[in-house]
Amino acid sequence: MTVESAPHSVSLPPEGEPGHVRIGDVTTEAGAVIKDVTVEFERWGRLNADASNVIVLEHALTGDAHASGPADIDRPTAGWWNGMIGSARALDTDKYCIICTNVIGGCRGTTGPSSPHPDDGSPWGSRFPAISVRDTVTVEHMALKALGITHVHAVIGGSLGGARSLEWTLMHPDFVGKALVMCVGARASAWQIGMQSAQIQFIESDPDWHGGDYYEKGVAPDRGLGFARRIAHLTYRGELELDDRFGATAQPGENPLSPMRTADRFQVESYLDHQAEKLAQRFDAGSYVVLTDTLNRHDIGRGRGGMNEALHSSKVPTMVAGVDTDILYPFHQQEHLARNLGNCLGLERIESAVGHDGFLTEFERVDGIVRKFLKEEPELPQSA
Known part of the structure; x- marks a missing residue:
């Protein structure tokens, strides 16, 4: 299903099935132009009357929009957050409309190096420009607006998805109600x-x-x-x-x-x-x-007076979570976020021998974190 830009209506694919929205040309933070961008996404749950119940999920480096559901011929792996999404689950589809997009530069339906270039139909290949985390958020923001969504209840992500979630709070604070940022830091470290x-x-x-x-x-x-x-x-x-x-x-x-x-x-x-x-x-x-x-370019302080200044300026309520054995994004980086964010909802430690992937594998603990993040909220308008 392909959705053309339609800012005054919301048209979504069937639940758990891929949809596509065309957003036109995108100019990157560094000044390159990516022509005729298409964004793939999936959704679970129904929009309510005023489209105010959207939760945006942000996948990690090699993830995609298929956050929940079985593998099939078109989607070779099962959903990367299976068990988290559904009726009465942490991401409750009776209450929320969950949307997960495939990141720009990816290879699962959103424009990337393997996509046909609009000029000649051959793959973009070496012509595809470098992109920053901010570019990924710009594309997602454009895609949501094209679907007629003007505000999201929350944004949630880990690793690269966590970096995207953090940038959402700084780039579009009026668009995001709250954020859950997991297993990432304020910028890429020299080791990373x-x-x-x-x-x-x-x-x-x-x-x-x-x-x-x-x-x-x-x-x-x-x-x-x-x-x-x-x-x-x-x-x-x-x-x-x-x-x-x-x-x-x-x-x-x-x-x-x-x-x-x-x-x-x-x-x-x-x-x-x-x-x-x-x-x-x-x-x-x-x-x-x-x-x-893109991960190497992650730095929320760039052009904002440095990391701490940028974090202090954040007004979006943000919960931070990390894994105590993570060597890629060590827990001290999440502690730094929590200490300096202008509106921090708290810091959650995931105890696990698994390391960085703990936000994907420690189901019970992460389930509890997501429920805590979303609890005690005012009633949302009913589904349309």
């Missing part, structure tokens, strides 16, 4: 930039990269993407969790301790190989490069 830049270099060093113009070559830079994913996945998980699961145990039938080094693996190596293969099957390397660079 270094780790993420190394992942980009893995992909760009793959002979099949072709400067980003590999789409019509018949072979994708999956080897480089796989290396990037192995490193990234180690930052997503916890050291204790991985050691408990795998230790220094050899993969069955393989001997990594033979007299000469071979391709035989430890179990953790096999696990990382599997993660690399899974990502290559569902995600585009060009999008991975663009969105990883």
